[in-house]
Amino acid sequence: MLTDKKSKELMDEIVGLCKRKGFVFQSSEIYGGYNGFFDYGPLGAELKKNIKDAWWQDMVQRRDDVVGIDSSIIMNPSIWKASGHVDGFTDPMIDCKESKMRYRADHLFFAEVRIAGEMLGVVSLIESPEMLDEAKKKAEKLKRKLAIKGDLDEIVLICAVDATPEQYEQIPSPATGKAGTLTPPREFNMMFDTHVGAVRNDASKAYLRPETAQGIFANFKNVTDTSRLKLPFGIAQIGKAFRNEITPRNFIFRSREFEQMEIEYFIHEDSDWKTIHADWIKTRREWFTSIGLTSEFLGEEVHPSESLAHYARACTDITFKFPFGEQELEGIAARGNFDLTQHQEKSGKGLEIFDEASKSKLLPHVIEPSLGVDRTFLALICSAYTKDEIDGELRTLLKLHPRIAPVKAAIFPLVKKNENILQISNDLYKKLQRHLNVVTDLSGAIGRRYRRMDEIGTPFCITVDFESLEDNTVTIRDRDTTDQKRINLEEVLPFLLGKVNG
RNA sequence: GCGGGCAUAGUUUAGGGGUAAAACCCCAGUCUUCCAAACUGGUGUCGGCGGUUCGAUUCCGCCUGCCCGCACCA
Structure with missing residues (x-):
């Protein structure tokens, strides 16, 4: 692994090359830039197109079981209510006024410490697998400090987002242990909103999609009605998505406007989803190496079951060792049929399909391989960036695969x-x-x-x-x-x- | 959001309260029969706004952007 200094230098060289040769420019540069947005120059546009073409060829054209769509970026806002993004796509934040630490409200837990119902105080901690044990230790410590005898009541951990206002005031800062220094959680929805039509009011509010997936779910019936698909089958889409990231970082890795390539692969609810999930992980890893990503830089990260969304059964990230650290390139989630169920319920339209093989009507479950074009772009440049010596002369080259070279x-x-x-x-x-x-x-x-x-x-x-x-x-x-x-x-x-x- | 640093040509950097510079790159030409040759000429720069000043790229303030750390990261 490179040292911090070396990897920073390397990243600077790569960013410099991208600018110098016309791959990537900072957005709105002549006006001083615009944080979290990037523009692709002549070579960048070619490279990006080649990545998307390669993916579309390999995942759609050359497969019998996947078709593509191209849905609109702004959709009926009801879609985002049904998907949970309006209520759930938030990172409520809490700041500690004293220590200047910041916490995500849903990662902060507290417990009231009582003996025979008598309140001794409140302990708080940050979410972790061991947090219940830690809470017990903190509670014992509190008891000793107050020199009170008796057995502690059972410790019940409560998430800070579920605290009543009275409880919230009692929560001590995990950093200082003092109560009263935490700011109230600030709601922050990561979706950009806009207005559709001439009147700007709550009723005209609409969103820029934060993921392309919902365009696939919302069109599930249209596609299955018109495409003679049989389970298992996939619907693929490439398109822009928008997230109002708090801290865009690391060049084009985390930006506020980016492009996704997603497949929703629909499977029978009784099928062996673990095998299908594993197959997709393998397929996607092989695809990355086929377009020239250095295989030693690829990794996998299995999400622990306790941090999964409630509708997801499993999620594995394919990661890449960027100069700034190992980061997610693609997430491959097994999502059950949460989204179709939601849309069926909220829209009131039946979305079940008839499966000939099992002679049953069902809402299929889904495996979702979803990756960022921009992240793939950066990983490819990082893989390709090379310096060598020809007859004593130093040269810089990008060893890009001919298929994706601009x-x-x-x-x-x-x-x-x-x-x-x-x-x-x-x-x-x-x-x-x-x-x-x-x-x-x-x-x-x-x-x-x-x-x-x-x-x-x-x-x-x-x-x-x-x-x-x-x-x-x-x-x-x-x-x-x-x-x-x-x-x-x-x-x-x-x-x-x-x-x-x- | 917080703390620290930074902002001069396409790139890397020098400079300095009084006409802004170098190298590389780029363009044109001479030369050139395969790996950044040489020579000649050329384009192009003080992030933005305001203040102090006779005069600000330089000093001060604000804004924007970038980097590092914290935090965050469906």
Whole structure:
């Protein structure tokens, strides 16, 4: 593992490269920026598109059991009430005025300490698997301090969000042990809201979606009615999502506007969901390595059962070791049929489907592989970023997989004073351009042109030289090895297509 | 939200109450028959707003953004 200083330097270099070469810009930069938002430049837009295309090809086109949709970002606000986001997508926060510590209200627990009903005081602690034992210890300590005899009543832990106002005043700060220093919980919904229509009032309030998943659930009936799907099947979607994050951090890793790629994979309620869940984890991990993520940087984190949402049975994150730490790339949750149940109930529309195999009507359960495009983007750049030495000269390169590299090949005339070389080069460029994102570059020494391409991750450089005039061959140079071989002009396109699609 | 630091060209940095600089990059040209050659020329900069001042990029205040730590992270 890199030292903090080294990893910070590395991250700075990567952010610098992204800016310098036109991958990622800070949003609204000419107005001083805008915290938590980013813009993708010419190369970034290509790379991002390639990630999404690869995912769509592998998860939708090349599978018989998955179809795609593209739902609107602003939907009937009832959807977000049914899904629980209006009430639940909050992080109520409590500050300790004295210690300046901040707690999430739903992570803060307290217990009243009593002996035979007589109140001795209140203890508080932060949620953990051992918190009941800790509470008992704190209660015993309180008893000794007050020099009171007798057996303690049973300790009952209560979450701070469930405290009555009278109880709340009694809760001591976990940091100082003193009561009265905690601010009331401040509600904070992470959904951005807006208004639809000419009138701005409570009735016109709408939300920017915080996840793409609900667009899938809300269209469940439309899709199953029109697509002749049989269980198990998946519905996939790529799209923007918005969350009013308190602290956007780590470049594009946590931003307020981001893009998700989600699949809701519907399964029979009696099926072996553990196996299907495990299969998806494997499928998704293999996909990450197939597009060039360094497999040693990938990890898995299984959510402990006590921290799962009440409707989820299991959730495993696929993580990536970024320079700033190991962080979630994709969450693969087994969610039961909570969402469909909610939408069926709140909309009043029957959403059950008939399963031929079991001859039963049911609301299927769901496995949800959900990942961030932007996080994948960053993980790919981090995986690809390399520095090496060519004949004593330091070079920077991005070892991006040809499938996702923004530019697939560069076509160079070795010299720009020879009309015939220019002609062949330009003809080849125009021909390749019809199939692939390619560039041409006539300026400067050939070595400089190679290095320019290395730095943006272009996997192949094709040079038209004097020999090309004799035998219709060109050199093709490999980015990672810098090795060159001669191939016939006619073979260039099939070669590149093979590398890009393979 | 809190505490600390920072903000000069595309990048890395120098400078200083009185006409703002270097290197690299980029562009054009000379040269050049395969890995950032050389030479010539060129574009481009003090985050924003306000205050002090004859004059502010420099001093002060506020704002915005970035970094580190705390906290937070469906």
